Structures are given as structure tokens and as C-alpha cells.
């Protein structure tokens with residue numbers, strides 16, 4: 288729907304779980320800007336993990352209170368902020384859904400870093416507890432609140448695994464012939480590459496179950512790696528600036544390379560850089576969420592699954608692009624992760640494209656936007672946080688010992 292539709296009858300009440308985060312904040316502003324009534328729910332666990340790790344967003348993000356006040360001042364639009372732990376404060380979650388009666392609930396509220404999830408048994412267990420309980424609580428809460436809200440969940444391309452499928456990865460479901468010859472269309476097999484990615488596979492099973500059992504309307508968005516910083520909304524005022532993670536645990540690959548390029552330090556390519564991944568720009572994340580909100584599955588229809596990526600790229604090719612632009616060297620480091628050294632990746636993203644997405648692809652002009660942000664705030668960078676600090680297993684840790 289366009290803004291014109293929304294000004295007519297299409298204005299929705301939307302709860303954004305995890306709306307203080309890197310994807311959630313710009314998405315909240317975008318949906319508010321489009322005329323929707325937005326309520327952000329977040330327990331600020333991401334900010335607390337920064338404190339625990341001695342890191343901080345490269346950009347000076349403001350408190351939720353300052354953020355929503357600044358948005359009101361700049362646009363006249365109201366966003367409500369609620370501090371609530373989706374995985375632990377179940378009764379409050381039910382009460383909130385009953386009171387707000389949302390049309391849609393967007394679920395970003397998970398521990399999303401694969402390296403952090405692999406750090407220690409404590410972070411593995413936290414990631415499973417937080418993510419799986421959060422998604423389960425959300426489904427139960429929608430049922431208990433008796434509100435027919437459409438759940439839009441952020442999944443990950445990583446549920447499909449890398450280098451295992453051969454051929455194009457379809458959107459969520461595959462045709463198979465079961466023993467005995469019966470044809471079926473089932474969820475794509477799950478091949479997670481980290482504890483974090485495993486939680487998204489478990490989420491997908493929970494959604495399949497609650498859709499079948501309780502007729503919940505659910506969309507799962509298997510998103511690729513997000514890059515970029517600001518969007519047309521976060522750029523309106525410095526107090527609205529988006530989070531920018533650059534550290535070895537939370538920084539994602541392209542944003543890390545752009546930061547390293549601007550800092551003049553060698554790019555940290557893990558292994559041969561032969562890993563191929565899906566990428567999407569932060570502005571398109573927000574647009575995809577809007578498209579998903581406007582195209583809910585009908586009651587009784589199975590979980591809708593979209594692949595939310597613009598393109599696929601090999602890590603070493605991404606590094607080459609950044610190196611050419613910034614004249615820094617590419618450093619091939621021992622890989623801290625247990626993953627295929629080289630993989631092909633061919634992914635369908637037809638559903639979003641058919642619904643009007645014209646995806647932004649890797650582009651030097653947009654690199655400049657990130658580079659400008661990094662240059663402005665690079666005095667805030669702690670260079671000791673750049674190298675990887677989480678290892679998938681003992682063997683990987685030993686191989687990487689030389690990095691210290």
C-alpha cells in the first residue's frame with residue numbers, strides 16, 4: 288500500500304518487538320512516517336550486551352525516550368515505547384496485546400549475533416532461552432489476548448544452510464516425494480550454522496505448529512545480511528541516528544568492511560572469503576516489512592515465507608569492492624567459524640519483487656553514506672574490538688590463537 292492508501296482506510300496499529308534495534312528502529316520510523324500507529328516494545332537487552340562486552344554502537348544512539356521525543360518534535364508523529372521482556376514478562380505481553388489490539392506484530396526481539404551465540408555455554412543458553420521463549424510467548428499471547436494480529440517474524444537465510452542444497456533455494460517450502468511415493472510440499476530442511484541460526488529453525492517449527500493448531504496468521508521473513516546505517520527517516524535528526532555495530536560479535540560483514548576501510552585498517556576476511564551470502568540494504572528491510580504487513584496470509588493458510596534479500600555476493604568480492612574504494616589491504620584470517628570455506632548460493636526472492644520491491648544493490652554511492660557516518664564517528668571506535676572474539680569450537684579457537 289502507498290501512503291495514499293494509508294490516508295484512506297489502511298492505517299494500521301503495529302507493535303514492533305525489538306524496535307530499539309538496528310533493523311527495528313528504522314522500520315518503526317518508516318511505518319510511523321507512512322501513517323501507521325506504532326508501539327515499540329524492547330527490553331534494551333542489546334544495549335546491556337554492549338555494556339557486558341565493553342562495546343558500543345559506533346554511532347551515538349540516544350535513549351528510547353529521547354528518540355521518540357525527537358521523532359515527535361521533527362514529524363509531529365507519536366510512537367509509544369514500552370520496556371518489556373518478551374521472553375520473560377508473559378502477562379504484561381498479553382495485557383499489552385489486549386489493550387493495543389494491533390493489526391500486526393513485527394517480531395525483531397531476538398539475540399541476533401551468530402558469534403555471540405557461540406561464545407560460551409552461557410551465551411548459547413541465553414540465545415536459545417531468549418529467542419525460542421520469545422517466539423513461543425508471542426504465539427501464546429496472541430491466542431490468549433484473543434486478538435487476530437498478523438505476526439511478521441524476522442527469520443534468516445541461514446535456516447537453509449550454505450552449500451548444501453544445490454539449485455535455487457525456494458521461499459520456505461520444497462516439493463519432496465516421501466517414502467511410499469506420496470508427494471508433499473514441506474518446510475525446507477533446516478541446516479543452521481550457529482546456535483543463533485538454530486533458534487530461527489526452532490522458531491519456524493513453532494510457527495508451523497501454532498498456525499495449524501490455532502489458525503494464527505504468520506509471515507516468516509528469511510532475511511540476508513543487512514548493511515547500511517541511516518534511512519530517509521533516521522537521517523532527519525541526529526537524535527534519530529541508527530545503531531552501527533562494528534565489533535567482531537555484532538558487526539555484520541559489509542558494515543565491518545566499510546568501517547575498516549574508513550579506519551584504514553586491513554579488511555578481516557575469514558578463511559578464503561569464498562562464503563557466498565545474501566545481502567539487503569537497511570532501507571529495503573523497512574520496505575519489505577511494510578509489504579509483508581500489507582499481504583498477510585488468510586486465516587487457515589500455512590505460514591507465509593519470503594526470502595528477504597536483494598542479491599548474493601561472495602565475501603572476498605565484497606572485500607575487493609571496499610578495498611578498491613578505500614585503498615586498504617585485504618587480510619585473509621583463519622576462520623573463527625565452522626562453515627563451508629566456499630559455497631554457491633542461488634536464492635529466489637520473487638515474492639517480494641512481484642509485490643513491487645525494486646531492491647537496492649551494493650553500490651558505491653551508498654557505500655559513501657556509510658563511510659561518511661564512520662568518518663564522522665570514528666573517534667568512538669575501539670580498535671581492540673575489531674578482530675573476531677568468538678570461536679565455533681576448540682579447533683577453530685586454536686587455529687585463531689595467532690590473532691591475539
Ligand code: NAD
Pocket residue numbers: 304305306307308309310311328329330331332333334371372373374375394395396397398399417421441442443444510511512513514530539
Ligand atoms: P538488534 O540486536 O540490533 O535488535 C534486536 C532488538 O531486540 C534489540 O533492541 C534488543 O534489545 C531487543 N530484544 C532482544 N530480546 C528481547 C526480549 N526478550 N524482549 C524484548 N526485546 C528484546 O538486531 P537487528 O540487527 O535489528 O535484528 C533484528 C531481527 O532481524 C533479529 O531477529 C535478527 O535475527 C533479524 N535479522 C537481522 C539481520 C542483520 O543483518 N542485522 C539479518 C537477518 C535477520
Ligand code: USQ
Pocket residue numbers: 399400401402442443444445446510511512513537538539540541543555556557558560562564565602624626
Ligand atoms: N565474515 C568475514 N569477516 C568478518 C565478518 C564476517 O569474512 O569480519 C564472514 C563470516 O565468516 C560469514 C559471512 O562473512 O561467512 C557473514 O557473516 P556476518 O557476521 O555478516 O553474518 P551472520 O553471522 O550470518 O549473521 C548476520 C546477522 C544475523 C542474520 C544473518 C543473515 O547477524 O542476525 O540472521 O546475518 S544470513 O547470513 O543470511 O543468515
